[in-house]
Amino acid sequence: MGRLVLLGLLAALALSARAATNCPPHLSDLTVCEGAAKKGQCPAGYMYQEKLLGCSLCSGCVAYKGFSATCLPASTTPEQSQYSIVMKSGLALVNYTDCGPGLNCTDGRCQLADSTTPCLQALHDYLTASPPKTYWYRPECLPDGTYAPVQCQDRTTSGVCFCVTSDGTRIFGRDLHTNRHLMTCACSRKFWEMTAADRKDITLHCEPNGNYEPLQCDKDVCFCVNSTTAELYGGTVSREQWTGLPCYDPKHFPGSYNRLCESMNRASRKVATLLVSHGIHESSNFSAKCDPDGSYYPTYCSAKDQSCKCRDRAGNNIGNYYVDSSHADANSMNCQCARDHNDYDAIAYSLRNVACDTNGNYKPEQCGQDQCYCVDSWGTPSSLPVTTNIDGVGALTRCCLKCLRKNTLDCSDKTKYEKYCTEGLPTWLQ
Structure with a gap:
């Protein structure tokens, strides 16, 4: 299919994306869409959209105007100028001239719609705050109005970038602002999605910045991942063959793939299953919660002595931080301050003068x-x-x-x- 046919096809797709529900007859015999995108291929600022024309011919990368951008109401915009298409790295990128999800064109600007998204609302609040909230960060929203995986404090030299969920909740993964270009938070996001789906056997390994480590195993399959792009390479193998992957490094994996916390978690689940089979309900004594990097989770509650304590990544207790496990404060215990004061990375060091509370959290x-x-x-x-x-x-x-x-x-x-x-x-x- 030539480029003119491709652009004509995608132009039709872009023009009719919201209104059409059936493929035009002259396109119904086209089964290949050169320049169409697959999920995960869209560059920054574009979102992946399936079935642009209400059919299964093409999926593509689309972008809309963001908050506060200049705009013209759709009713006054000539039909032929409602979109433009550019080719980049073999992908056809569709740029709409109308406002994105959660926005309406009002008085020549893309403004919040009545039913907007949390990220766009936060961005609006940030830009209109009086007096300015100098401690806020400027939210970065994806074209669909949700939070981008990576968010950054505005201080470009001393600030911190961190991972968030699609609704803006902060999760595992952070780095200095100067390393922002290396962050994807793809692993941290995936780990969060699996946890939200109640997966108990997660063995993905995330780097401290929320990216994937180069070698990953999930259930019975192992594979290599480009940490910066989050793209898979080298094929997939069974767990028994994981040392044959091109990304395998014996220095990084001196023993098995699973780390100590994950091995303890797997063993504890087996014990719990055995107890349940004998009519004994699972107890919190038989649990080992792990962080997305495979290390131990910062908090640990024991039913034996009815206490919750802080621990380092190797599972050792940190200081004298303590909460009675039956107390309501046990639910909010995160030990983040205890961890940061125990670690030696640059971000933790910058927080050394921020005081901890008695439970290991940061003192409010x-x-x-x-x-x-x-x-x-x-x-x-x-x-x-x-x-x-x-x-x-x-x-x-x-x-x-x-x-x-x-x-x-x-x-x-x-x-x-x-x-x-x-x-x-x-x-x-x-």
Whole structure:
């Protein structure tokens, strides 16, 4: 099929993507679409879309205008200018002139629709916040309106990039902003999807930045992955043949593929299954939760002594962090601070002065040098700072912080500090 036929086909697809439900008769005999995309092939800024014409002929990479981009209402836009097509690396990229999912063209700009997406709403809030939320990061949204896998703080030299789910929840995987171009978070996303699907036997191995490690095994199949592009290569083999893969490195795998936590997890599931077969319900004593890199999960709760503690990647206890397993606080224990203070990577080192709580989490309120501010569960600032040495007010400005624990201060007289609450009063005081 020649390029003109291809562009004509994809032009028809682009033009009729939303309205048509059947393939045009003159295209019904075309079974090959040169330049059409497969899932995972679309470059940044484009999303994969199946059955562009309501049929199974072609799938492609499409892009729409993003939030705040200039636009013209569809009713005033000539039909022939509603799209454009460019060829890049053998792919036909379809660019629409109308606004993307979750957006409407209003007053010449792509603005939030009544039913928008969480990412687009967050981007709108970021751009319109007053006063500016300097501690927020600017969300990066995919063309379909969901969160991009990699998000970054805006400080290009000292900031951190991290992995998130499609709804913006932060998950395993982080790196310095200077290494952003190397991050895909593909492994971290896949691990999260499997966990959400209640998979108990996950053995994918993610790098610290959320990318795939070069050699992967899932169930009975092993394969090689390009860590930067997340593309498979070298074919697939059974677990028994995994050392024959081109990405196998005996220095990285001195023994079996499974790491200690994964081996313990597999053994514990076998024990639990055996107990259930004898009428004994599975106990939390027989569980070994692992992180996406195959190491031990930061928190560990024991039914034997009814305690939850923090542990390092090798499974050793960290410090004296402790929560009674029957207490409600056990559900929110993540030991992120304990882990960061125990590790030696660049990001962990940058958080060495952010204080830990008694349960190993980051202490929600951080104070130092006559200022206090809130941090999230990863130790990242989540509020503007307040000054605590104002004459006649002193530490009462802490009442402005949403993270201040109740009964820490007497915040009943709002007239003393309210004017210093640049972000307004926290909801628990309103």
